[in-house]
Amino acid sequence: MRPSRPRVAIVGYGTAGQACAILLSRDGWGVDVFEQSETTGPVGAGFLLQPVGLQVLWDMGLLDAALAHGRRIERLHGETSRGRAVMDMRYAQLDPRLFGLGMQRGALFALLDRAWSGVGAIRLGHRIVAISEDGRHVRDGEGRSHGPYDLVVAADGSASRLRAVVGRARLDAPYPWGALWCLVPEGRWPHRTELRQRYRAARRMIGMLPVGTRPDDEVPRISFFWSQRRDDHARWLADGMEAWRGEVASLWPEIAEHLAGIVDPGQLARAGYRDAVLDDWRRGRLVLVGDAAHAMSPQLGQGVNMALLDAFVLRAALRTHARIDDALAAYQRERQRHVRVYQFWSRWLTPLFQSDRDVVARLRDLAFLPLGRLPGSRGQMLHVLGGTRLGAFGRLRLSSAFLDGLGLRTRLG
Numbered sequence: 001m002r003p004s005r006p007r008v009a010i011v012g013y014g015t016a017g018q019a020c021a022i023l024l025s026r027d028g029w030g031v032d033v034f035e036q037s038e039t040t041g042p043v044g045a046g047f048l049l050q051p052v053g054l055q056v057l058w059d060m061g062l063l064d065a066a067l068a069h070g071r072r073i074e075r076l077h078g079e080t081s082r083g084r085a086v087m088d089m090r091y092a093q094l095d096p097r098l099f100g101l102g103m104q105r106g107a108l109f110a111l112l113d114r115a116w117s118g119v120g121a122i123r124l125g126h127r128i129v130a131i132s133e134d135g136r137h138v139r140d141g142e143g144r145s146h147g148p149y150d151l152v153v154a155a156d157g158s159a160s161r162l163r164a165v166v167g168r169a170r171l172d173a174p175y176p177w178g179a180l181w182c183l184v185p186e187g188r189w190p191h192r193t194e195l196r197q198r199y200r201a202a203r204r205m206i207g208m209l210p211v212g213t214r215p216d217d218e219v220p221r222i223s224f225f226w227s228q229r230r231d232d233h234a235r236w237l238a239d240g241m242e243a244w245r246g247e248v249a250s251l252w253p254e255i256a257e258h259l260a261g262i263v264d265p266g267q268l269a270r271a272g273y274r275d276a277v278l279d280d281w282r283r284g285r286l287v288l289v290g291d292a293a294h295a296m297s298p299q300l301g302q303g304v305n306m307a308l309l310d311a312f313v314l315r316a317a318l319r320t321h322a323r324i325d326d327a328l329a330a331y332q333r334e335r336q337r338h339v340r341v342y343q344f345w346s347r348w349l350t351p352l353f354q355s356d357r358d359v360v361a362r363l364r365d366l367a368f369l370p371l372g373r374l375p376g377s378r379g380q381m382l383h384v385l386g387g388t389r390l391g392a393f394g395r396l397r398l399s400s401a402f403l404d405g406l407g408l409r410t411r412l413g
Contacts, residue, residue: 007029008152011154015307016307018112031118033121045181047103052386071101074090077089078196128161150324153287154287175354177230182223182269204227245259275343275346277294280332302387306339317331341384352364
């Protein structure tokens, strides 16, 4: 049973950790956050918030602030280097009130940071490496013990050190492909309400996602994505920026002017990805959230959305069940049912867009768009895109109040 003022340790201050800190503190939990970095801040350039993520922000009272900075995305369009369409999906085909929201990671980080009144409780430079046998204390890399806590939430990302505490992972391995990211000024980019991608077979993928502004920068920006094999980075550095800029221009001439300010490799952040599948997300008083629980390829663009949903469902389970063990079991059941279909599809779709399999890429170019136009198939794809696919054929229903509010905001511009 929980005491009247339960205490929780949250390990990591990314999106999952921030959302848990906000929601649990609002419910009366005493929150301590442990962050291994010496400073707080976002990692990465931009992302696409799907309707499921937007609904969590709506519930938190942060939707309008997010809309003020983000860029409304209505369409996802992908094409070959010759301009042949491979993918074309519009949220309105699912529901005219729906859309995605391109955001800078810095914008969401700032909104969540401001929403938590206990920011001063963050313990920076604390790398948590172990949990006590009774699950009540956490130990940092300096050997210091912290606690006791009634709950420990591991939100320490895809390379989580605490993942192994809950048991052996069914799968925990890095992807051979990663990406280079940066933010560039939006300027005269003509596709302001679209995520645009261009492919050369599956060996090269470029993405341009409008992501709006952030509180400390009023310049609208685009998140630029360049796929790259992990073992190809050294060659890329050796070839130099001019060779790379030439490759970009040959693949997508339209974006060359938007990348004119990228003259140094250091301006592009390097990202790697993991695939982590676990049977258990909890052990005793320890529970995993976000990428610590279910790291996957970013191909479906669901990472931030899943992190927000994890925090939302964990808070709901803790409200419903008096016993911590029952609450964590309910959280795991609900979230695994949702996440597993995304882990499955991300694992199967990634080779279509990031791999050396040229034959697979040719089949993708021929079949993906026609399949997406079939009435039954189109709906399935759109539900996967929007984050509302639940199990093989189920659907995660969005709140009618949220949908009506989204529609009202659309009509008001």
